[in-house]
Amino acid sequence: MIATDLVQVLLSGIALGSVYTLLAMGLFLTYATSRALNFGQGDFLALAAFLGMAGMLAGMPLIAVVIGVAICMAALGMLIERFAVRRIISRSKAGAAHLGWILSTLGFGMMLQNVIALAWGKSRYYSPPLFSSGEKQLVSLFGAGVFLEELAIGAAALVLAGTMYVLLYRSDWGRRVAAVSFDRHTAMLLGIDVKRTVMWSYVVMALLTGAAGLLVGPLSSIQSHMGMLFLLKAFAAISIGGFTNPAGLLIGGIAFGVIESLSNYVDSTFGDLYPFIIVLLFLIVRPMGLFGERKTDVR
Amino acid sequence: MIEARGIHVSIGGSLVLGGVSVSVAPGSLVAVIGANGAGKTTLLRTLSCLLPLGSGEIHFNGKRIDAMAPHLVARSGLVHVPQGRQVIPHLSVEENLLIGAQQLRGLTRSARAESLEREYLRFPVLRDRRRVFAGALSGGEQQMLAISRGLMMQPKLLMLDEPSLGLAPKVAKNILAVLRDLANGGVAVLLVEQAALSALTVADFALVMQGGRIVLEGSGSDLLTDPGLVKSFLG
Numbered sequence: 001m002i003a004t005d006l007v008q009v010l011l012s013g014i015a016l017g018s019v020y021t022l023l024a025m026g027l028f029l030t031y032a033t034s035r036a037l038n039f040g041q042g043d044f045l046a047l048a049a050f051l052g053m054a055g056m057l058a059g060m061p062l063i064a065v066v067i068g069v070a071i072c073m074a075a076l077g078m079l080i081e082r083f084a085v086r087r088i089i090s091r092s093k094a095g096a097a098h099l100g101w102i103l104s105t106l107g108f109g110m111m112l113q114n115v116i117a118l119a120w121g122k123s124r125y126y127s128p129p130l131f132s133s134g135e136k137q138l139v140s141l142f143g144a145g146v147f148l149e150e151l152a153i154g155a156a157a158l159v160l161a162g163t164m165y166v167l168l169y170r171s172d173w174g175r176r177v178a179a180v181s182f183d184r185h186t187a188m189l190l191g192i193d194v195k196r197t198v199m200w201s202y203v204v205m206a207l208l209t210g211a212a213g214l215l216v217g218p219l220s221s222i223q224s225h226m227g228m229l230f231l232l233k234a235f236a237a238i239s240i241g242g243f244t245n246p247a248g249l250l251i252g253g254i255a256f257g258v259i260e261s262l263s264n265y266v267d268s269t270f271g272d273l274y275p276f277i278i279v280l281l282f283l284i285v286r287p288m289g290l291f292g293e294r295k296t297d298v299r
Numbered sequence: 300m301i302e303a304r305g306i307h308v309s310i311g312g313s314l315v316l317g318g319v320s321v322s323v324a325p326g327s328l329v330a331v332i333g334a335n336g337a338g339k340t341t342l343l344r345t346l347s348c349l350l351p352l353g354s355g356e357i358h359f360n361g362k363r364i365d366a367m368a369p370h371l372v373a374r375s376g377l378v379h380v381p382q383g384r385q386v387i388p389h390l391s392v393e394e395n396l397l398i399g400a401q402q403l404r405g406l407t408r409s410a411r412a413e414s415l416e417r418e419y420l421r422f423p424v425l426r427d428r429r430r431v432f433a434g435a436l437s438g439g440e441q442q443m444l445a446i447s448r449g450l451m452m453q454p455k456l457l458m459l460d461e462p463s464l465g466l467a468p469k470v471a472k473n474i475l476a477v478l479r480d481l482a483n484g485g486v487a488v489l490l491v492e493q494a495a496l497s498a499l500t501v502a503d504f505a506l507v508m509q510g511g512r513i514v515l516e517g518s519g520s521d522l523l524t525d526p527g528l529v530k531s532f533l534g
Contacts, residue, residue, distance in 0.1 A: 175398050179387055185349055186385040188369040189378075191402030191452060 007144035010258060011264045015150040017257020020156030020213040022248040023234035024241070025164050026205035031243070032181040033201040036085050036101040040109020041209050041234070042227025047112050048073060048213025049222040050120055053127040062130055069210050076112075077206025081199050084108045116224040117137060127217030131156075153215045160211055164204075165246050177201060233260075236279045242289025244254060251290060300325050300487040301346065301377065301456050306355035308345050315341045318355075323456060323489050328482040330519065333508035337493040340382055342436065342508070343458050345493045346378040346489075348372045357493075360455060365516035374403055378454035378474040383462050384441040388434025391427055394490070395433045395444055400451040421477065439470035456487040464509045465492050475501045498525045 023045065027037050029102070038236075046068050055065035084104035131152035131253040133256070138145040168174040180197045187194050216222070233256060241252025261280055264271030283289075302322050308316040316338050323329045331339050344350045346357060348369045348493035357365040359377050373379070378399075396418060400411050412437050416466050422443040428436065433444060442462055449457055459478070463471035472492070479501045482488045492498035499505055502519035507528060522528050 159329060172401050175390060175394055175401070178390055179398055182374075182387045182389075186381060186387070187386075188349065189347060189373050189381060190399040190448070191370050191373040192398075193370050193402075195366075 002142040005265070007142055009261050011141070011146050011154065012219075012260030013261030014254055015033075015157070015257070016216075016260060017237070017254035018154050018161060018250075019212045019216050019219070019253075020230070020237045020256055021161050021253030022157055022208045023230060024237040025161065025246060026208040027234055027238065028243065028249055029177070029201045029208075030085075033177055033198045034081075034085060034089055034140045036081060036089055037105070037240035038085075038109075038111060038202070038205060039102055039106040039231070040084075040227075041205070042079065042229070042231035043109035043112040043116075043251065044073065044076060044206055044209040045107055045213040045216065046211040046224060046227045047076075048221065049127065049226070050116050050125075050224075051215045052130075052214040052217050053125060053222065056130070066214065070207055071215055073206040073210030074203045077203040078199060080105060080108050080206075081202035084201070086195070086198070108292050109259055113224055113227060120224065122224050124221045125145075129218045130214065147256050149218050154217060157211070157215055159185050160208070161246075164200050165250075166207070168246060173197075174258055175198070189242050189279075190191050203265070222247050224269045232276075236276065239279055239283055242291040244289070244291050246293035248289060255282055301357070301359045301489070303346060303357045304355055306342070306345055306348055306357070307353040307486060308341055309353050310350070312339070313335070313454035315352075316345065318510070319511070319513055321346075321489070321506060321513075323487040325455070325487050326482055326485045327503045328479060328488040328490060330492055330502035330505040331508060332492055332495040332498055332505060335493070336507040338511040339508055340460055341492055343381075343460050343489070343513075344459060347377060349379075361364070371389050373399075373452065376453060377384050377448040377490075378452045378457050379491040380383060380445045380449045380457065380459045380462065381466070383510055385434070386433040386444050388432060390495050391430050392428040392433055392436070393445055396429075396448050396451050399448050400453075403452060406453070414451050414453070418450060421450075439474075442466060442470075442474060446474065450481075455488060456489065457481065458491070460488040460491045461493060462490070463492065463497065471497065476528055493528075495528070496523070 009023070016194050023041060024039055031037050038081060051069050051072060052065055055068060085101050088098060088100040088104060129149045132148040137148045139148045139151060141151065168177065176187070178196045179190060179192055180194050184194050237253035238257045240255050241248030241250070256275055256279070260272070260275045263274040303322070304320045306316050307314065320341060320530055321329070321342070331342060333339050334393060339351065348364060352365045356363060360375065364372050387398070390398065396415060397411065400406060400414060424440055425447060428440065433441065436444060438469045446459070446462065462474050466474070472475060475497055478488050490498055490502065499519040499522055499533060505517065505519050505522050506513045507515035507522070515522065517525065517526065
């Protein structure tokens with residue numbers, strides 16, 4: 001591999017990987033507050049990607065597209081928490097297995113997937129670039145020409161992931177999430193509105209996923225049923241980093257993205273396969289992930 | 300301050316509290332003692348509205364609270380320090396102290412800083428360890444943190460569930476002395492303890508629970524010499 005290619009492949013990997021990180025952070029957050037995950041999160045991503053594409057193609061300015069997608073996603077986050085999660089987790093007895101949310105969130109995602117298929121069909125689309133004049137616009141990085149779009153997308157996703165980190169560790173909201181994650185009853189005794197905290201965690205999950213969807217559009221083709229694969233890759237990122245702290249998710253996400261990018265460079269036919277094999281092998285050596293502990297860091 | 304009348308609570312179809320009444324006035328320390336499974340913890344969880352009431356009434360500060368959400372009850376000044384300390388292990392000592400106070404609307408930043416300073420004076424070890432994760436503290440330090448965290452919420456009534464459990468006798472004694480001081484300062488304190496004798500020595504009034512009912516009540520000093528106390532503990 002020549003050096004110029006290497007820089008480009010690494011950058012592509014980092015850009016994609018940071019998108020996986022945003023998804024993984026969404027999973028992490030809802031698990032922290034509600035001990036449930038949104039299995040429809042991949043479909044949230046697909047919907048955001050399609051809405052973003054539609055907005056850009058309609059000639060809307062980027063900021064309007066971002067705001068529009070954010071509003072839709074926030075509303076969906078509230079809806080899924082209210083109707084597919086809250087009643088199921090509040091009705092389950094402590095300690096009893098309660099996995100109804102797997103089905104309800106998956107079903108919610110299926111509905112979104114079908115809405116996308118109804119509106120746009122099942123074909124593959126290419127989303128217009130968000131930040132550059134064209135997909136192939138090049139800038140120079142370490143002496144190598146790289147795609148501006150990928151550079152900007154990677155940077156945007158990293159800034160978002162960093163913002164999340166600050167929010168979780170430095171804000172009152174982050175401390176509320178930590179308290180709810182530790183124990184709902186203790187949080188209530190501290191005057192924390194647990195229902196509200198959980199609902200907001202779903203809204204933030206949906207916003208992160210929406211951002212991931214917007215950013216992924218120009219990176220790869222989009223399709224109505226693309227969600228599950230992305231969700232799987234977010235789980236792979238979690239498996240590498242360990243489901244314990246947001247920094248691990250960032251490293252896990254980027255690692256998976258870079259491995260995927262390298263693997264696609266080496267073998268474009270089965271490029272998607274090798275990263276999963278590597279993750280499986282990795283899990284045999286380190287089942288808890290890089291930063292895994294027996295006890296979850298509550299944030 | 301708090302007045303609960305005829306509380307009945309069932310959990311999973313079995314009656315855990317059968318007609319318990321309790322009241323605590325400002326400035327007094329009331330102890331609830333009894334053997335394991337007597338219903339003491341359930342009583343506190345019911346008073347802080349974590350558990351739904353089967354029948355009965357709970358009035359706090361002149362307002363009926365038994366249908367209120369627990370976080371609003373806590374914000375109104377009924378503060379419950381639960382069993383097992385329950386400090387949040389991955390937050391620092393100072394973050395633990397601030398988290399409850401931060402939920403109080405209308406509490407200014409400077410008032411919060413003042414409360415923090417007051418708690419650091421009460422338990423100087425917390426100041427020394429304010430940047431440490433709460434999970435790394437010893438049992439005694441965690442109990443101090445749990446009490447201080449509760450006090451940061453400006454309680455009118457402070458309820459504590461077995462604060463001396465698992466602590467060295469000297470530390471336990473120190474904590475009971477702090478509770479006595481708080482009561483002398485005007486806070487209503489409701490203390491649940493299995494260590495009956497030490498609780499009775501600091502309490503103004505005490506209730507003995509057995510099988511979800513109050514079987515004996517009287518002033519702390521009277522109960523210390525009551526032959527019925529031993530009987531109710533040993534059956």
